Amino acid sequence: MNETVPTFTVDKETKYQEIFGFGAALTDSTALNIKNLSDTTTEVLLNTYFGKGGSNYLYLRVPMGSCDFSTRYYSYDDVQGDTEWEHFDLIDNDYQFKVPIIKRASELRGETIKLFATPWSAPWWMKINGTTKGIAHLDEQYYQPWANYFLKYFDAFARQNISFWGVNPQNEPSQGYTYASSIPVMGWSPEAYTGWVADYLGPTLEKGGYGSLKLMILDDNRMWLPNWVNTVLANDKTNKYSSGIAIHWYTDSSSSDVALRQAHEAQPEKFLMYTEACNLIRVTREDLGDWEIGERYANSMMQAFNNWVVGWTDWNMALNEDGGPATFNDNPTIWGYNAAIIVNATGDEFYKQPPYYFQAHYSMFVPPGSVHIQLTYPNPGGLLHVAFLTPEDNVVVILYNGNDQDIPTVISDPERGNISINVEARSINTVVYKTYFGEGGAQLLFLRIPMGASDFSLRPYTYDDIEGDVTLEHFALIDNDYDYKIPILNRATEIRGQELKLFTSPWSAPWWMKINGTTGISHLAEEYYQVWADYFVKYFDAYAQQGISFWGYSPQNEPIQGSDHAAKIISMGWTKESQTPWIADYLGPTMEKGGYGDLKMMILDDNRSRLPGWAETVFANPVAKSYVAGTAVHWYTDEGIRPSVLTQTHELDPNKFIFYTEACQTTKIVREDLGKWEIGERYGTSMIQAFNNWVVGWTDWNMAINEQGGPATFGYNAAIIVNATADEFYKQPPYYFQAHFSMFIPPDSKHVSLTSDNDGGLLNVAFLTPETDVVVILMNSQNVSVSVVISDQDRGYISVDVEARSINTIIYR
Structure with missing residues (x-):
């Protein structure tokens, strides 16, 4: 390894905070902009955030009444003096826009x-200055x-069958307290806020049946940390009612991220x-696609997740x-901000901006329940970095290069x-890979089970070796099955x-059904064609x-053995001409019946x-x-037979699948x-x-054989070799090569x-998963590294950089 190259070592044993998830805000403006699109485009936009292949958002922040992104000021009860809330009601924007969007999401x-x-x-009439703005x-x-x-x-949302996960007592309490604001605000000092949460809000929520909501204090910039936390949570009652600390990003560039760690260490x-x-900064058409805005997200998110933050919700x-x-x-025309998605309702379209993609590098690959883990490095090389371990045992490493050089x-x-x-200049990169232990194993779904003895059995047997038992009265599984x-x-x-999904293959019918016994040139006697079909049932x-139920079966393992040549293993030969009518007239109808x-x-x-x-x-x-x-294929002649015969077989009937059902190195393991x-x-080449x-x-x-390559008629090799004496097993390269496919x-x-x-001498194949991940597998069997570009x-x-003699799996969305 080149010691001058920045190297990040993954330490899965050093774990920090569990990740809650990601999301954004459903403001009045957001709801209106989404609903100004056609139904089709609205669905596409919502899928972009919540659907498969989208951002995987789980959280939505919902303003309780109007905010700076509403078309007007309002509360849910602007009737002066109505302290009993007889006139409290949601507005049309909730019923017509927000509620449907929440349910569809x-x-x-x-x-x-x-x-x-x-x-x-709060409603204007409850505030000392009787207004929505200013010092209030x-x-x-x-x-x-x-x-x-x-x-x-x-309660109002509960009547719409919508429940909440959390609540913040006040958006940005510093606005309206330390300075006059031009948007709807209500200021709180940390001392006043503490007393109100401890003596009023906390007990009221608990008594009203909402004590399980996650109450998050602050909901303001991190410049107020850790002092706000130290004041508010010093009160035992407020501390009891509080679950977390909500933070805004607006002063991140001018305040140290150490404040986050200090807040965590305090509480x-x-x-x-x-x-x-x-x-x-208000969006303009010239700003569309402004990369620097996305980079600001990269900086803040790296700082946040490296300092105990568990989740991130964007604004609009x-x-x-x-x-x-x-x-x-009160003038909606003089100001505006920017957002991850900009809607052009006239054109019935929307534009995903760099902040969308920078946030998606986290939200798409770091699911809830993931854990922030340690990355150690002697020299980060100017890269910002963070790593996670997902519930599926994926390791996710995010690297951001804010420099002008790769x-x-x-x-x-x-x-x-x-x-x-190669982390390119001015780029964010997410690398996902899986460990091969525990739940993150090879993820096999199919198992092939010999129907009776095979060349990897301790002895030749079938499930009815009683000569002449054509009714199969003595048919029984053996102890090895049970x-x-x-x-x-x-x-x-x-x-x-x-x-x-299990499928079975017989190596041989019982010896008494065959013309000359179990090995060599041996065929099924025609008088037993029906009995052998009954044997399958x-x-x-x-x-x-x-x-236990099965998914499939083949009529015969390697029918050429015992037909074209004398086999030294248990076998039974068929020609394609003899097997075809047996399938048509005996096996197929018997299985159906x-x-x-x-x-x-x-x-x-x-x-x-x-x-x-x-x-x-x-x-x-x-x-x-x-x-x-379908057609089942073994790999043993792959090196001498061109793969185009597979395509030719597919073209005979595209509705019949082709499935490889056996592969192994036939040299005895040493x-x-x-x-x-x-x-x-x-394996890589054949696959x-x-x-x-x-x-x-x-x-x-x-799946596993012993150190002698068996027990078997002839010893072979396998993906896993078992050393029973030492109570251990060894995963061989075939395990890992196959796992590059099966795991991803x-x-x-x-x-x-x-x-x-120009493929550079690389073998390559690509897939699109049901979650719309693109999976590209590259194999370099050359003795030199090859630099490649995957373009989408x-x-x-x-x-x-595809290293010499390597197989590589790249996943992106």
Whole structure:
């Protein structure tokens, strides 16, 4: 490793704060701007924030009444003297805009959005100066009615089936206290605020059934830290009612981030959450796409999450092209701000600005429940940096380069090795990778189970070795199924969190059904064609009695063995001409009649050297073809047979899938071969060829074998080697090469095209996941590194240094 290159070492054991999530504010202006779009464009905008592939926002801050981004001043009861709140009511903007947006956001998110409310001002008649602006305090005679007002607000939304997660007693209490403001405000000193929360708001919320709301104090700039915290939370009652500290970003560039750490250290049980951020310069068309505004977010967010902050909510979700509508001095035309999304209602379109993308580098890849972890570095090289460990055991590293030069960088993980990345000038970069331990394992979904003995069994057997038992009365699973396989299947399903997709393959029918026994040239005797089909139903019934169902099956493992050549392992030969009518006239109808017609039948289950001919013969029989779902392929001749035969097979019938069902190194394992990289590279080559030629899935051969490569007829190799004597196992390169696919390409992902005028000698393949992640896998089997660019017309480009003899997975949204 080049010691002059900035190296960040991931320390997953040193953990800090848990992350709550990300969001923005639903102001009157935001709601109006969103609803000024067509229904179709409104849906696209909401998806951009809350839907799959969007920002993954979970939090919404909702002003309690008017704010500086309303079209007018109002409260929910402007009837002077109405201390009983008989006239309290939400306004049309709530019913027509905010409530529908909140409900749709929850639907798109797939869970209830976490709302928190913040008032800008009490009704004008409750304030000492009788106005909404200027130096304006709450009259003490209204301390209790103002607390009751909060209950009325939450009750009103509850009637719309909307509940809140949190509440702030006052937006920016310094406004209207330390200086006169031109927007709706109400000032509080920390001392007055403390007494009101302790004696009025806290008890009232608790008595009214809202004591579980997360009450966040301050809701103002961090320049007031830690003094505000030390004053307010020194009161035991206020401390009891308070859950966290809300912070705005406006003085971040002029105040030290040490104040955040000091606040945490003073009150470690209280969370810190940023609740407002925006650029205070009014947007102009020339400012659209202004990168510097996004960079300001990068600086503040890095500071925040490196100093115990648990969440971040932006200010307005959407403003118009004038930066509003906004209310300053009761004149909405004189001022406006900026936002992550700017709406052009006339054109029925919206523009995502750099702040949207800078925040999305966090919100899209750092889900709630993630934990901030340590990055250590001898020399950061001028990069701002932060790292997280997600609930799925992903490691997320965010790097921001505010310099005008690229900075080559290394991310080092003691368990995983190194990632080299060129952090381009003036860029933010998010690197996501998974560990291979615990819940972050290879994420296998499919398991292939031999139907009886295979070449990796202790002895040859079938489930009915009683000669002449054509009714299969003696059919029974063996102890190995009951004692080992079934418990492993059940536990694997629990760990996966969903039903595994099992498929089976027979190596041989019982010896007495065959022309010459179990090995060598051996065929099924035609008189047992129906009995052998019945045997399949018996097998599935036996497992069903154990609560285990199957996804698919193949009629025969490697039918060429025992047909074209004498096999030295348990086998049974078929020609494509003999197997086709057996499928059409016996196996297919029997499976359908037995209740297993929905299982995926895969023909061939042998090497691709037999393609496309085997499929052509089977598909030529329309009855046999009707029972077939796909073609199963083994990898053993991949190095000598061009992968285009897979595409040719696909073109015979695009509705029939192609699935690799067996791969392993057939050289017997020896201790010197442990960790042999070339074996992994063979997997990488075959898998990239396969998925670039219509293959939909891949299953390895043995999950684990011992240090002698067995027990087996012949010893082979495997992804995991077990040393039972030492009670340990060794993950080999094939494990990691396959995991580059299985861990990052979930089921229902789509293979997408990668085009290149010069691939630099790299094997490559790309996918689009159901969450609209793009996954690019690059393999460099050369002895020199190759610098490449991944270009996406919608997202820009990524520069990656693909090291010599390496496989690399890049994920972006």
